[in-house]
Every structure is written in structure tokens, then in C-alpha cells.
Amino acid sequence: MNIYQVAELAGVSIATVSRVMNGSDKVSEKTRSRVLQVIDEVGFTPNVFAQGLGLNTMHTIGILVPNISDIYMSSAVAYLQDSLAKYGYDLLLGNSGFEQEKKEQQTALLLSKHVDALIYVGSTYAGSGKDERETDYIRRAAEQVPVFVINGGVDGDNIYSSVCEDEAAVYNAAKVLIKKGCSKIWFLTDSRSYSAIKKRTGYERAIEEAGLNPVQLHVDNRIHKVRDYLLQHDDLNFDAVIAGSDAIAIGVMKYAVQKGLCVPEDIAVIGYNNSELALACEPELTSIDNHTEQICRDTVERMIKVFEAGGAENNIKRKLTVPCELVERGSS
Amino acid sequence: MNIYQVAELAGVSIATVSRVMNGSDKVSEKTRSRVLQVIDEVGFTPNVFAQGLGLNTMHTIGILVPNISDIYMSSAVAYLQDSLAKYGYDLLLGNSGFEQEKKEQQTALLLSKHVDALIYVGSTYAGSGKDERETDYIRRAAEQVPVFVINGGVDGDNIYSSVCEDEAAVYNAAKVLIKKGCSKIWFLTDSRSYSAIKKRTGYERAIEEAGLNPVQLHVDNRIHKVRDYLLQHDDLNFDAVIAGSDAIAIGVMKYAVQKGLCVPEDIAVIGYNNSELALACEPELTSIDNHTEQICRDTVERMIKVFEAGGAENNIKRKLTVPCELVERGSS
DNA sequence: ATGAAAGCGCTAACAA
DNA sequence: TTGTTAGCGCTTTCAT
Numbered sequence: 204m205n206i207y208q209v210a211e212l213a214g215v216s217i218a219t220v221s222r223v224m225n226g227s228d229k230v231s232e233k234t235r236s237r238v239l240q241v242i243d244e245v246g247f248t249p250n251v252f253a254q255g256l257g258l259n260t261m262h263t264i265g266i267l268v269p270n271i272s273d274i275y276m277s278s279a280v281a282y283l284q285d286s287l288a289k290y291g292y293d294l295l296l297g298n299s300g301f302e303q304e305k306k307e308q309q310t311a312l313l314l315s316k317h318v319d320a321l322i323y324v325g326s327t328y329a330g331s332g333k334d335e336r337e338t339d340y341i342r343r344a345a346e347q348v349p350v351f352v353i354n355g356g357v358d359g360d361n362i363y364s365s366v367c368e369d370e371a372a373v374y375n376a377a378k379v380l381i382k383k384g385c386s387k388i389w390f391l392t393d394s395r396s397y398s399a400i401k402k403r404t405g406y407e408r409a410i411e412e413a414g415l416n417p418v419q420l421h422v423d424n425r426i427h428k429v430r431d432y433l434l435q436h437d438d439l440n441f442d443a444v445i446a447g448s449d450a451i452a453i454g455v456m457k458y459a460v461q462k463g464l465c466v467p468e469d470i471a472v473i474g475y476n477n478s479e480l481a482l483a484c485e486p487e488l489t490s491i492d493n494h495t496e497q498i499c500r501d502t503v504e505r506m507i508k509v510f511e512a513g514g515a516e517n518n519i520k521r522k523l524t525v526p527c528e529l530v531e532r533g534s535s
Numbered sequence: 536m537n538i539y540q541v542a543e544l545a546g547v548s549i550a551t552v553s554r555v556m557n558g559s560d561k562v563s564e565k566t567r568s569r570v571l572q573v574i575d576e577v578g579f580t581p582n583v584f585a586q587g588l589g590l591n592t593m594h595t596i597g598i599l600v601p602n603i604s605d606i607y608m609s610s611a612v613a614y615l616q617d618s619l620a621k622y623g624y625d626l627l628l629g630n631s632g633f634e635q636e637k638k639e640q641q642t643a644l645l646l647s648k649h650v651d652a653l654i655y656v657g658s659t660y661a662g663s664g665k666d667e668r669e670t671d672y673i674r675r676a677a678e679q680v681p682v683f684v685i686n687g688g689v690d691g692d693n694i695y696s697s698v699c700e701d702e703a704a705v706y707n708a709a710k711v712l713i714k715k716g717c718s719k720i721w722f723l724t725d726s727r728s729y730s731a732i733k734k735r736t737g738y739e740r741a742i743e744e745a746g747l748n749p750v751q752l753h754v755d756n757r758i759h760k761v762r763d764y765l766l767q768h769d770d771l772n773f774d775a776v777i778a779g780s781d782a783i784a785i786g787v788m789k790y791a792v793q794k795g796l797c798v799p800e801d802i803a804v805i806g807y808n809n810s811e812l813a814l815a816c817e818p819e820l821t822s823i824d825n826h827t828e829q830i831c832r833d834t835v836e837r838m839i840k841v842f843e844a845g846g847a848e849n850n851i852k853r854k855l856t857v858p859c860e861l862v863e864r865g866s867s
Numbered sequence: 868a869t870g871a872a873a874g875c876g877c878t879a880a881c882a883a
Numbered sequence: 884t885t886g887t888t889a890g891c892g893c894t895t896t897c898a899t
Contacts, residue, residue, distance in 0.1 A: 205876055216886045221878060231884060248647050252587035253876035256891045259584070261648070263627075271616065274811070277609030284603065284630045293648065295595075296628045298616045315580050316593065316625065426814045453815050460817060479606070482758045483785050483815035485792060537892055548870045553894060563868060585892030588875045 204247045213241040224249055255317065264506070265313030267297045267306070268324045273424075274478045275448070275495065279324045279353060282499035290507055292319070301327050307340040314347055320506055322351045326398030329355030329364075349509045351502050354493065355397050356522060363505055365523040367493040369398050370405035372527035376445055376473050376491060377409030379529065385443035385471055386415055391455065392447030393424035399447055402475075406445060422451060429454020434461060442470060443535075449474035449481050452488055456534065472534040486533025493527045501525075536579045545573040556581060587649065596838070597645030599629045599638070600656045605756075606810045607780070607827065611656045611685060614831035622839055624651070633659050639672045646679055652838055654683045658730030661687030661696075681841045683834050686825065687729050688854060695837055697855040699825040701730050702737035704859030708777055708805050708823060709741030711861065717775035717803055718747055723787065724779030725756035731779055734807075738777060754783060761786025766793060774802060775867075781806035781813050784820055788866065804866040818865025825859045833857075 206224075210217040215234060222230050223238040230238075241247075255261045264287055268276040284294050295318055297309040306328065313321060321344055329352060330337030338357050344350055345361040352364040373390075380388050390406045392399045403419060410417040418441070422429045429451050433439060446452035452474030459470050466472055466486060474481055477492035501523060508519050542549045547566060554562050555570040562570075573579075587593045596619055600608040616626050627650055629641040638660065645653060653676055661684060662669030670689050676682055677693040684696040705722075712720050722738045724731050735751060742749040750773070754761045761783050765771060778784035784806030791802050798804055798818060806813055809824035833855060840851050 207876080217877080218879085218886060218888095219884090222885090225878080229884060234884080248643075250588070250876050251648055252584050252591070252593070253891085254878075255584035256582070256588055256876080256893090257878045259891085261584070263648070270613065272606075272610040272613035274604075274606055274609070277606070277612075278604040280609075280628075281602065281604035281630060284628065288630075293644065294628050296612075296616065296626050298613060298620075311580075312625065316583055316595070426811070450811070450815075456817075479758070479782070480811065480815045483782075483812045485788075485817050539892080549893080550870060550872095550895080551868085554869090557894080561868060566868075582892050585875090586894080588877085588892080589894050591875085 204245050205250065206247075209238070209241055209245065209247050212245065213238045259317060260319050261293075261317060262291060263293045263295050263316070263318050265295045265297065265316070265318035265321045266324060267299050267309055267313065267321065267328070269299055269301050269306075269327045271296065271298050274480065275476045276324055278478070279495050279499055282496045283322060283324075283503060286500050286503035290503070303337065310340055310344050314344060318348060319510070320349045320351065321345075322353060322502065322506075323355065323357075324353045326355040326366075326396040327394065328352055329357050329397035331395050332397050332400055349506065351506060353498055353502055354495075363502075363509065363519070363521055363523075365498045365502055365525060366398075367498065367525045367527050369401040369493070369527065370408075372491045372493070372529065373402045373405035373445060374409045375405075376529055377406055379531075380443045380445070380471055380473070380535065381409065381413045381415070383471065383535070387418075387441045388415065388443040388445065389418045389420060389441040390445050390447075391420045391422050391429070391451050393422055393451060394447060395421075402445075402447060422454070424448050424450050426450050426454045426457060430457035430461065433458040443472070444470065445473045445475075447475055449476050449478045449488060449490055451475075452490070452534070453480055453484050456484055456488075467533065467535050473529075474534075477530050481530075481532065484534070489532045489535035490530055491527050492530050494525050498523075498525050536577050537582065538579075541570070541573055541577065541579050544577065545570045591649060592651050593625075593649060594623055595625045595627050595648070595650050597627045597629065597648070597650035597653045598656060599631050599641055599645065599653065599660070601631055601633050601638075601659045603628065603630050606812065607808045608656055610810070611827050611831055614828045615654060615656075615835060618832050618835035622835070635669065642672055642676050646676060650680060651842070652681045652683065653677075654685060654834065654838075655687065655689075656685045658687040658698075658728040659726065660684055661689050661729035663727050664729050664732055681838065683838060685830055685834055686827075695834075695841065695851070695853055695855075697830045697834055697857060698730075699830065699857045699859050701733040701825070701859065702740075704823045704825070704861065705734045705737035705777060706741045707737075708861055709738055711863075712775045712777070712803055712805070712867065713741065713745045713747070715803065715867070719750075719773045720747065720775040720777065721750045721752060721773040722777050722779075723752045723754050723761070723783050725754055725783060726779060734777075734779060754786070756780050756782050758782050758786045758789060762789035762793065765790040775804070776802065777805045777807075779807055781808050781810045781820060781822055783807075784822070784866070785812060785816050788816055788820075799865065799867050805861075806866075809862050813862075813864065816866070821864045821867035822862055823859050824862050826857050830855075830857050 299306045299309040342359040474490040477490040481488035481490040631638045631641040674691040806822040809822040813820035813822040
């Protein structure tokens with residue numbers, strides 16, 4: 204069923220049908236209702252390809268995540284999907300992994316589908332901050348469509364980012380541990396991304412201010428991997444750990460169990476993301492919540508505004524900063 | 536950059552460029568390499584809308600999940616995405632929730648984007664099994680594109696489903712508990728879907744065979760909700776629980792902690808899905824693994840076969856049955 | 868092996 | 884208010 208057949212049945216031209224479909228006000232009530240009647244009867248839906256070919260949009264947003272099975276990413280996608288649906292946008296999903304090449308490749312792929320905007324979820328897309336060229340592909344993408352980066356700062360025209368105050372969050376978390384009397388506080392992370400660096404900076408600042416010694420370990424973001432890694436080293440002597448994710452934090456708790464140590468008495472543990480995992484362990488995990496839901500919803504709101512501005516000069520904020528919150532539970 | 540400009544630069548007609556892009560063998564080596572050269576230089580990518588308009592496909596698969604932030608669904612999506620990418624397919628994602636109306640609506644939406652196939656993830660799409668009409672919208676969708684249901688059996692033309700042997704899995708799990716001496720084994724679930732019913736059937740069969748008394752509770756799929764629900768009732772007397780999900784199982788463990796009961800000595804617990812949550816708790820959770828990864832990969836393989844058959848009569852299995860596996864850990 | 872041209876279904880500019 | 888028509892960029896059939 205296409206627009207020609209509908210036009211025929213309604214006894215009007217295709218232009219009129221198109222007008223009705225697009226809610227033009229230059230159609231008489233009579234005609235409109237007749238056309239709507241036919242549309243309804245035959246169940247006509249416009250062909251999105253034909254629409255897209257002319258308008259060069261399909262009301263679809265491309266979303267890139269490094270790993271959709273990560274509980275943090277998948278919640279973000281859920282929030283985005285929910286917000287986008289309210290504005291009638293669909294979601295084309297890419298899973299890019301953490302490698303530069305795949306990120307670029309997936310970006311090209313989404314762009315080739317003519318998405319209306321691109322949303323990158325995760326600080327991995329902001330690169331390590333060492334080399335500007337790491338994020339060049341994002342700037343290139345931004346030449347075609349507005350780009351949004353969730354939880355990562357990328358500079359450039361047509362790029363809008365939201366970052367959470369990871370540095371302050373970890374700084375505060377470390378302070379809390381110090382105040383509780385911990386003196387050998389270690390920092391465990393799985394990533395060398397932009398946000399991982401900010402976290403570390405906050406960590407080091409707090410530790411050094413207190414005249415303590417910062418120790419950082421690099422581990423996999425998997426519960427058992429972390430536990431096993433720690434068990435293999437017998438030169439460990441920390442009395443607290445701040446982790447770059449909840450899974451890592453729980454890995455530390457597993458290590459404690461094996462060693463017969465108590466959390467938080469012998470080892471205090473603080474995780475990151477405040478995911479469902481934080482509620483699963485015992486004691487439950489103190490975790491830094493970076494307000495993903497709010498960031499996602501704000502991002503969609505900004506996106507709509509950018510669309511409305513239509514590429515014109517606008518005063519929409521390029522960089523949004525969102526505070527984190529330390530959710531204290533039994534592990535600290 | 537479009538095909539006309541490429542043709543111009545290469546000094547050939549658009550037909551030839553099109554042939555080169557599509558790997559036709561009716562192009563001389565000379566011409567081919569000249570065209571490829573130009574394509575590469577100018578970075579030409581064919582417009583997918585124009586392609587789609589003619590061919591009515593965009594090499595995109597629609598995936599529907601009830602809740603992408605659920606760890607089980609998001610892993611499934613990750614596996615699907617990964618397998619699909621190998622065949623050059625992208626993924627249009629819909630989050631439908633559990634309500635009939637939204638499911639139908641999202642289905643229509645994905646179909647309107649002319650996806651090449653539809654994949655439903657989760658037994659919720661198989662309905663409760665009480666009323667055939669609940670799944671009519673799936674059969675209607677299948678008139679347009681091949682439909683695949685992961686973890687749910689739906690009958691109909693052009694519909695391919697994979698179900699795991701939930702009944703046998705729960706039956707065996709219950710047997711294991713009985714053998715360990717448990718006599719008050721309860722079943723907790725959050726769902727009334729097809730697979731929930733199969734699980735219950737397996738549970739009841741094992742319990743009744745042993746001359747015991749089946750008790751089923753209906754709860755939310757949230758750790759703390761389950762714990763609080765149980766805490767509010769003081770007429771509970773179970774010595775084992777089989778749960779419809781890992782989150783529910785962990786909720787039970789939380790209840791045990793509050794009550795000062797030991798797992799598995801006082802209460803043995805078995806979860807479902809073998810997700811990351813099962814590793815986060817202490818003791819770690821015995822859980823039924825329904826081999827999502829394998830199901831997802833098989834589904835994609837079957838999809839490709841269906842495409843190759845091109846709607847012709849084929850002997851591709853309509854219903855795939857996959858066994859589950861009880862992964863025993865400390866909680867049972 | 869290559870080119871010309873029709874057609875895919877829609878939107879929007881222009882005419883009436 | 885309504886209709887006519889020219890694109891949008893590609894694939895494919897039919898000539899050559």
C-alpha cells in the first residue's frame with residue numbers, strides 16, 4: 204500500500220495525502236477526514252526509505268556503547284531509549300568494544316545509516332586525554348550530525364558532552380575513608396580512560412593531602428578476575444580500596460572472604476556506579492552514584508533543543524557537569 | 536558525494552559504479568579498479584535510503600526486549616549484536632516493557648522501519664499461554680518478515696523460536712534440593728509468562744513426586760523488594776527456595792541475613808539465569824544457566840539461513856530446544 | 868562490458 | 884485548497 208493507492212481510493216492527489224500525513228493545515232476538514240478514513244481502513248504507513256531519501260532523516264538516533272552487557276551501559280541505554288521514545292525517536296545500537304579501530308568503524312556504520320544524532324555512552328570515547336587525535340573521529344562525525352558524549356568530555360563544534368565530577372567524587376570518598384581511620388587506601392581501576400584518570404587524580408589529591416601513600420592497581424572488570432589477581436599477590440597491605448566499578452569492588456570483597464578478613468573492619472571498600480551489584484553483596488557496597496539517569500535524560504533534552512535550533516547558533520551548553528553522590532552502605 | 540559524481544570522476548556511467556559497489560562480475564578489471572580508486576579517494580558511501588527504497592531492506596534487524604537494563608536481556612542483546620555484526624547487520628532496538636499494548640506498538644514501529652527480521656528476546660513475548668490472541672501480533676508481524684523468539688515458544692508461519700528446557704531444569708534443581716534433605720521448598724517468581732509457567736510445572740512435578748507440598752510466591756524482580764516482602768510475612772517456613780531470577784534469589788539471601796539464618800544450612804537457594812549477580816553475593820549463588828549465548832548465536836545462524844532460503848520452502852527447524860544447566864555454588 | 872532510462876514512494880516547490 | 888511535477892540516489896532491465 205503506497206501513497207498513490209491511498210490517493211486513488213480517497214479521490215485526491217498524492218500531495219493531499221502527504222499533507223494529511225504531515226499535518227499540514229492547508230487541507231479542508233472534509234478532505235482530511237476522508238483521507239484519514241482511507242488511511243485507517245487500509246492501514247497505510249508511509250515508506251520510511253522514500254521519506255528518508257527526500258528528507259535525509261529517519262528519526263533515528265545512533266547510540267554507541269563499548270559493551271552493552273555491562274550493567275552500567277545497559278541502564279544508560281534503557282534511560283536513553285525511554286526518553287527518546289517520548290519524542291518519537293528510535294535507537295540504532297552499536298556495540299563498539301574498547302578499541303580505537305572498532306569505535307571508528309561503528310561510528311561510520313551508524314553515520315552511513317543517516318542517524319539524526321550520535322550518542323556515545325561512556326568515558327572510553329573521550330580517549331585517554333593524552334592524544335587529541337584519539338577523538339578526531341568524533342569531531343569528524345560531528346561535521347555530519349550533532350554528537351553527544353555521556354560521561355566524557357570531548358571538545359569540538361557540534362559536540363555536546365556531560366561529565367560527572369568523578370574527581371571530586373573520588374576525592375570525597377577517599378576523605379571519608381581517611382576520616383574513618385584508614386591509612387592504606389588503594390585505588391583499583393580497569394581503565395585508562397578520561398574518567399579513570401579523573402578518578403585517579405581525585406584519589407591522589409586526597410591521599411597526598413593526608414600525607415599518605417597512593418597505590419594504584421590495574422585489573423580486569425570482572426569479580427573473579429580481581430579476586431584471583433589479588434590472591435596471587437602476597438605483598439598486599441591495604442586497609443581500604445576505592446574501585447573504578449562495582450564489579451571490581453566486589454572482587455576485593457571476595458578476596459577478603461578468602462583471606463578471612465572482614466569488610467569493613469579489616470578492609471573498607473567503595474565501588475563505583477551504584478549498580479544492582481552493589482545491593483547483591485554482603486555487606487552491601489558503598490558506591491559512588493554518578494546519576495546516569497539524570498545525565499541521560501538531560502542529554503536527550505539537549506538533543507531536542509539542538510534539533511529545534513537546527514544547526515543555527517544557539518546557546519545550548521556544550522559541557523554539562525553533574526555532581527556524583529556517595530551512597531554509603533555497609534562496606535565502608 | 537553520490538553515485539553520479541563518482542561516475543563522472545571515473546568517466547563511467549552510474550550503472551557501472553553500482554555494479555562495482557555490488558561486486559558484479561560483469562565489469563572489466565580495468566574499469567573496476569579505476570572506479571574503486573575514485574570511490575576510495577572521495578570516500579563514497581551509498582545512500583542507504585536510496586538503496587532501501589529500491590531493495591526494501593536496510594540490512595537492519597529489529598530487536599525487542601521488555602527491559603534492556605535487565606542484566607539477562609542486555610547480555611542477550613550483546614550476543615545478538617556481536618553475531619549479527621559478523622554478517623553485516625545492524626540492530627534497531629526497542630524496549631517494550633511487559634504490557635501488551637506497548638509490545639504491539641513497538642512491533643509496528645520496528646516494522647515501519649522495514650527491518651529485515653524481528654527478534655523477540657524473552658518469554659514475555661510468548662504470552663501466558665492462556666490466550667492464543669496474546670501472540671497474534673507476532674503472527675501478523677511474521678507475515679512481513681521472519682520472526683525469531685528467544686526463550687519463548689510461539690507457533691506460526693515464518694516464526695522461529697528457541698526455548699530452553701525450563702521445566703526439566705527446575706525439576707532437576709528441585710530434585711537436587713530434595714536429595715540434600717530439604718523438605719519445604721518454595722518457588723518464587725515475578726512473572727506469569729510462558730517460561731514462568733514451565734518453571735512452575737517442573738517445580739510442582741518434583742515436589743509432588745516427593746510427596747511434599749508446593750508453595751509458590753509472586754514477587755517483584757528486585758533484590759530489596761523481595762527481602763522486604765518476605766520480612767513482612769512471619770508465617771514463612773521454607774528451608775529452600777528456587778527463584779525465577781538471580782535477583783529474586785539474592786533477595787531471599789538478604790532476608791536470611793536479616794533473620795540471622797544461614798545459607799545454605801538453614802535455607803538453600805537456587806537462582807535463575809546465572810548472571811553476574813550470582814557471583815556477587817556470598818555465598819555465591821547456585822543458578823540455572825539457560826545458555827543464552829548459545830541460543831542467541833544459533834538464532835542468528837538460523838536467521839541467515841532463512842534469508843538465504845528467501846522465503847522458499849525450507850527445512851529449517853521452527854522450534855529449537857536447548858537444555859539448561861545447573862551451576863552449583865555455595866548457596867545450595 | 869557498458870550505458871540509458873525506468874522505477875522505488877515520498878516531499879515540497881510551483882501552478883492553478 | 885488542491886494538483887502537477889521535479890527531484891532524492893540507487894538498482895536493474897534492456898539495449899547496444
